[in-house]
Amino acid sequence: MSAVLPLPAGAPRGPFLLGMRGWIGVTVALGVVAVVVPVANLLVPAGSVFHLSDYAVQLVGKIMCYAICALAMDLIWGYTGILSLGHGVFFALGGYAMGMYLMRQIGADGQYRLPMPDFMVFLNWKEFPWHWAVSDSFVAQMALVVLAPGLLAFVFGYFAFRSRIKGVYFSIITQAMTYAAMLLFFRNETGFGGNNGFTDFKRILGVPIATPTMRMLLFVVTGCTLIAFFLLARAIVESKFGRILMAIRDAESRVMFTGYDPLRYKLAVWTLSAVMCGVAGALYVPQVGIINPSEMTPAASIEIAIWTAVGGRATLVGPIVGAFFVNGAKSWFTQAMPEVWLYALGAMFIAVTLFLPQGIVGLLRGQDGLFARLLRATRKEAGSER
Amino acid sequence: MTPDLMRAGAETRRAADERAAAAAAGRSGGRQASWSRVATGELDLAHGAILYLDDITVSFDGFKALDRLTLSISAGELRCIIGPNGAGKTTMMDVITGKTRPDSGRAFFGSTIDLLRLRENEIAEAGIGRKFQKPTVFEHLTVFENLELALKSERGVRSSLFFRLSGEQLDRIGETLVLIHLKAHAQKKAGLLSHGQKQWLEIGMLLIQDPRLLLLDEPVAGMTDEETERTAELFLSLEGSHSLVVVEHDMQFIDALTRGRVGRRVTVLHEGRVLAEGSLAEVQGNDEVVEVYLGR
Numbered sequence: 001m002s003a004v005l006p007l008p009a010g011a012p013r014g015p016f017l018l019g020m021r022g023w024i025g026v027t028v029a030l031g032v033v034a035v036v037v038p039v040a041n042l043l044v045p046a047g048s049v050f051h052l053s054d055y056a057v058q059l060v061g062k063i064m065c066y067a068i069c070a071l072a073m074d075l076i077w078g079y080t081g082i083l084s085l086g087h088g089v090f091f092a093l094g095g096y097a098m099g100m101y102l103m104r105q106i107g108a109d110g111q112y113r114l115p116m117p118d119f120m121v122f123l124n125w126k127e128f129p130w131h132w133a134v135s136d137s138f139v140a141q142m143a144l145v146v147l148a149p150g151l152l153a154f155v156f157g158y159f160a161f162r163s164r165i166k167g168v169y170f171s172i173i174t175q176a177m178t179y180a181a182m183l184l185f186f187r188n189e190t191g192f193g194g195n196n197g198f199t200d201f202k203r204i205l206g207v208p209i210a211t212p213t214m215r216m217l218l219f220v221v222t223g224c225t226l227i228a229f230f231l232l233a234r235a236i237v238e239s240k241f242g243r244i245l246m247a248i249r250d251a252e253s254r255v256m257f258t259g260y261d262p263l264r265y266k267l268a269v270w271t272l273s274a275v276m277c278g279v280a281g282a283l284y285v286p287q288v289g290i291i292n293p294s295e296m297t298p299a300a301s302i303e304i305a306i307w308t309a310v311g312g313r314a315t316l317v318g319p320i321v322g323a324f325f326v327n328g329a330k331s332w333f334t335q336a337m338p339e340v341w342l343y344a345l346g347a348m349f350i351a352v353t354l355f356l357p358q359g360i361v362g363l364l365r366g367q368d369g370l371f372a373r374l375l376r377a378t379r380k381e382a383g384s385e386r
Numbered sequence: 387m388t389p390d391l392m393r394a395g396a397e398t399r400r401a402a403d404e405r406a407a408a409a410a411a412g413r414s415g416g417r418q419a420s421w422s423r424v425a426t427g428e429l430d431l432a433h434g435a436i437l438y439l440d441d442i443t444v445s446f447d448g449f450k451a452l453d454r455l456t457l458s459i460s461a462g463e464l465r466c467i468i469g470p471n472g473a474g475k476t477t478m479m480d481v482i483t484g485k486t487r488p489d490s491g492r493a494f495f496g497s498t499i500d501l502l503r504l505r506e507n508e509i510a511e512a513g514i515g516r517k518f519q520k521p522t523v524f525e526h527l528t529v530f531e532n533l534e535l536a537l538k539s540e541r542g543v544r545s546s547l548f549f550r551l552s553g554e555q556l557d558r559i560g561e562t563l564v565l566i567h568l569k570a571h572a573q574k575k576a577g578l579l580s581h582g583q584k585q586w587l588e589i590g591m592l593l594i595q596d597p598r599l600l601l602l603d604e605p606v607a608g609m610t611d612e613e614t615e616r617t618a619e620l621f622l623s624l625e626g627s628h629s630l631v632v633v634e635h636d637m638q639f640i641d642a643l644t645r646g647r648v649g650r651r652v653t654v655l656h657e658g659r660v661l662a663e664g665s666l667a668e669v670q671g672n673d674e675v676v677e678v679y680l681g682r
Binding site for chain 1: 483515518
């Protein structure tokens with residue numbers, strides 16, 4: 001399906017990773033995330049117009065996690081042409097790995113005043129199940145944030161790609177995968193808190209999690225991670241590896257008959273994409289304060305694809321824009337007109353599919369972009385006046 | 387145990403060893419270690435044939451696309467293959483390139499590489515390049531990038547992440563661009579090329595892979611007369627250093643490839659088997675061939 005769209009491929013090689021404007025953009029983004037927002041939130045007094053509320057910080061922090069997912073989706077869908085409708089499971093696995101550590105950090109401060117998480121006490125468990133063995137170690141759980149989604153993606157991807165499952169068939173089995181994981185995590189016996197999941201976090205690394213400074217720290221870390229992942233993704237699509245991914249999207253058989261093994265390339269980018277989602281999940285959980293199996297619903301995964309499509313596939317910037325646009329609209333709609341939100345989301349997706357095959361970014365960029373057309377129109381007018 | 391018995395036992399064993407060695411020598415033509423046939427990856431042309439298909443049968447739901455096809459291509463040969471629709475020409479290419487696994491038969495590249503044990507990309511790396519019937523290029527990459535990907539180099543993931551073109555490789559791409567007359571379009575997206583130009587680009591991508599054997603499925607379809615003529619010249623210039631198998635409907639093109647060259651053979655496929663083989667004039671004069679082409 002993606003082969004039909006006039007997607008832009010890698011820019012002609014010249015400057016390192018980004019053009020001048022791109023690097024300025026990255027620097028500005030870094031400045032906003034690491035300086036402007038912290039100052040506006042922590043130092044500017046609450047009455048000032050320049051003050052940024054805690055709510056806004058939390059919202060933007062959350063959306064930045066979503067943006068990482070959309071970026072990960074762009075690598076696998078936009079560039080490689082493989083539509084995953086199960087990326088939510090990787091996000092949730094990363095989130096759960098972080099959540100387990102945060103649950104252990106509660107210590108004996110839970111409702112039952114016992115050194116085990118409340119849900120285990122409630123289930124009358126006397127000791128931790130095997131998969132909680134390293135949950136009190138921050139380093140080990142952070143390793144799991146990467147390893148759990150990475151391993152699942154690697155094994156799943158290996159068998160799917162080896163069997164040459166493609167197109168909608170692949171999308172459908174990814175949906176099945178996230179759905180199966182959701183059902184598994186809903187069960188109390190699985191040891192992940194059943195349908196309530198994990199919540200009521202108190203500390204991270206011994207530091208109270210609900211303080212403004214801690215929240216801001218998490219925000220800054222998330223923002224820097226997003227920027228770092230953007231640059232990583234950029235480096236990937238600018239390399240020969242990235243061009244092979246696009247070649248797989250355009251004509252996989254030609255890639256094969258040229259001597260490349262598509263399996264390895266697909267597996268590499270698929271696993272990387274899953275790991276990025278896992279990291280996003282791990283950053284999301286301490287900021288939002290809850291993780292439960294609803295993150296694995298098929299709809300949650302489909303939303304990631306929508307952000308990517310709305311922003312513009314195979315552009316890297318687009319999916320980030322898309323995540324902000326759709327989620328910004330969502331938080332506005334759900335406050336102003338909660339009953340209309342789902343219709344608005346649907347309308348947005350239809351509009352993008354029909355009128356903006358390259359998404360929001362495609363509208364602005366390039367020869368047929370809005371800017372270019374406006375520029376031409378003004379020039380023409382100026383010419384006719386003369 | 388007595389010394390006599392021990393000596394007798396040793397004699398028996400030596401005799402048995404000798405018999406086994408003689409039998410083994412007979413099996414592998416005196417060469418050692420027949421198990422290394424697959425592993426070597428070195429193209430062995432000692433027997434003069436670059437491609438050897440033996441008794442290949444492929445059936446789809448009972449329909450025999452290839453019916454005990456046996457065909458051999460010599461090293462450096464340019465072989466044209468013709469045949470009516472459904473004769474099995476494309477299926478034959480699918481078998482050679484690993485896309486289709488035959489029900490029975492053997493396929494060897496040189497005398498050591500068993501094609502039926504390799505996957506598509508391994509066959510391509512071993513040195514068989516294939517051009518599809520419908521030009522297949524990477525539409526969203528530029529002409530230059532298309533050639534860069536096809537260029538003979540490491541095919542692994544890690545090397546692709548840190549790949550930089552060397553000066554020689556750049557020259558090679560430049561030469562190929564000139565050869566396929568696309569120098570002026572190097573930075574153009576391949577999807578924007580005309581049909582004939584795409585055909586040329588695909589041929590260029592094949593050549594830059596440095597294959598030993600080129601399989602060309604209707605390479606001049608959609609080309610202008612001038613382009614067709616140039617293509618014929620290009621293929622003729624490759625003969626000798628490369629082996630070529632050209633599947634074509636265009637009799638004029640076949641004529642251009644074979645005219646005036648003694649010993650250049652044309653193979654006619656029909657219903658999955660070889661119907662006739664010989665010079666173009668010979669096969670055109672063959673009653674059976676005429677019958678197949680014109681109908682009864």
